Amino acid sequence: MQQDLMFSHFTLRSAGIVLRRTLGAVALTSMVALAAPSVSAQGLFSPVIRVNDQAITQYELDQRARFLAVTGTPGDPLKQAREDLIEDRLKLKLITEVGLVPTDEEVQEGLEGLAQRTNLSLDEFYNTMGQAGVDPQTLRDFTRVGIGWREYIGARFLARARPTDEEIDQAIGTAGRGGVQVLLSEIIVPLNEETAPQIEGFVEQVRALKTFDDFSAAASQVSAADSRANGGRLPWMELTRLPPQLREIVLNLKTGEISDAITLQGAVALFQMRGIREVEGSEQRFAAIEYATYLIPGGRTSEGLAAAQNVIDAVDSCDDFYGIAQDQSPDVLTIESLPPSEIPNDIALELSKLDPGETSTAVTRNNGQTLALVMLCGRTSEIAEDADRNSIASALTQQRLETFSNSLLSQLRAEARIIE
Template sequence: MRNTMSFRASFLGLALVTLAALHIAAGPALAQSPFSPVRKVGDRVITAYDVDQRITFLELLNAGAADPREEALARLTEEAVQRDYAQRQGVRITSDELSEGMAEFASRANLETEAFLAELADGGVSQEAFMSFVEAGLMWRKIVGPQLGGTISVTTTDIQRARDVAAIRGTKRVLISEIFLPADPQYAEPVAQIMGLIEDASGAEEFSALAREYSLAGSRDAGGRLDWVALEQLPGPISGPMSNAVPGQIVGPIELSGAIAYFQLRAEDSTRDIPASQVKLTYKRLLLPGGRNPDTLARLAEIRARVQHCNALDPFAAGLPDGYITDNDALMQSIPQSDAVELARLDRFEISANTVENGNLVVLMLCARELELEQRPSNSQIENSLFNARLGARAQLKLDELIADTVIVDY
């Protein structure tokens, strides 16, 4: 094969989505090798030649199947079912459509159609097999778009969540537990004693027991245990010590606005690198007068019960002075430390209220956590990607149903 050939594994993805098969009609020649039948799918026959061609094609695409013959036979079976269904639906492909489809597939190898066919021939794949492959794939596209596309929707929330997923991937994830203590002067003596107990804690269970008994954070009922969080989401005073900590180690005390925090590293995990300077947060900040008095905590409980998205937090600022509720949009590293600690462990539309500022309880609600790139994908690009992924899944379900209704006989 020429060195200019550069088939990538991604071609297999297109092959499996566009889905088509080489079909050789049943006839007297089928009784003789290499055209002897190996499987009959409905009224269509898959021959040994078909299977050999598909195995070779998958090898050229660097598919790397564990069992190449089984993989080839499975794809050919799917494609035979698709062809039969397309025929029943009256779907046909014109010569111009076929030429365009072949050119589209070849372009993914940065080749013109003729050059691509030559590379296939050098590798042992016939032009007819490739043409049949593309034709059946185009038929299936014509079916799944009109029949299934109308059943799929992508919401604004879906797009926002897709951005969030990209943003929270980081170099390192940590599994931590937390304890928040009040920094109010009237609690100084008992808090000092509790701090001593925390610093002397010998393990995760003892730390969690202390969190259940003394922590102000909403995680106290879970023993202070939080889910995985990317290290890049944590502010410097926490991410620095955590990056050098070993499981079981306690980090703290860390003084925040109206609170003293301790964190224990329970486990760590490495993922791909995304600098903290590229993580942007959008969040609401509401100040509730009264600190942690019973009326304020009752108001907080009402907010947690009723607020499901960021805009719904605004009515709870009614009657409060200007500036008591703010919309914030900033890179993670630019957010004040007290807010950053709280926001780091929140998912979209979650609320945290563990700190006090000038006698006001600070209520934070995360609206978005996104990856800030110079060439960020547009909303329409993300929408198209999500739509295509859902359409592919729905099409596969449709195909599975068709296969289940088809008589398949192995020889």
């Protein structure tokens, strides 16, 4: 078993596990008094949740809630217990199917390590948990699933999660003395067989515009970007959020100047510089950007945009796309984390305007026939340059493993039959 693959989801919520020998039975019991409603002895072992063909009993809920309360997990212990036990059933099913269920000896070793992180011996740990009414079997079940899931995630994703030397160098980075922010307006015009003959003339007309208002009026009329509603005007943004390939182009623009046409995949972009400023502090650099791309037939037609809006209304995060894409072709949904330099320019440009959880409908594929709904999942900041390379490599690996783990778990949950 790969015991070194420890990421936060499997370490008792990190600092959440802080037990003291001085806590008595009464104090611990009072912490979890509202962890579960009063039920009869017969009903205690009745199923209250079904996950596919597996049952979760009221007793298991009560036990996990007590355990979470004692270990200091934030939030409602009973609510969190429900979520954790549902996920445990999904994990257990998968690790059982692939033959990675830990042995009793491995579980024992895991429990000893768990006790050590509370500064208690295993006997003292059992005793402290027992005073709060937590059964040893609850601890064994928790540990068994955690170890097995870590082993599975490591076996499946570790090779993909390990950073290259170049990625470590990029993560170390070099912090600048100050950050640069730019104020831009944009026009994004779809490029396909129908629009290609007119593009050259259109670009010449736009580059001949003299004022901010003229450029804004043109953006309102023809731009395919979401910013058209604001006349193509973008808010101040850090230069480092732009795709690396566009930064030099933008920096060479004078205030009021309009860029040459920049060819993207399926579109042409023009930018007008409205302002540039330097701000105090180090500029933020990103080692990786995670984003989702969901393909919708119809391109930017009214039907395609309406379908995209229906999806936008149904999702709050990237993980929600797994439920939307269920039973569809695997090619429909892509969620990936890439260095900024490896992200296609058109997608990278849209991501630069987004905060996590926000979407864009400006990108198309298949010669404009397919709309690519893009959502920003999150950005991974580069790590300070004085950090140890091994520490940086480990941190990047664990971040990626946790991303893979969470994504897989969301997919399993979306595909499961859960009855509460």
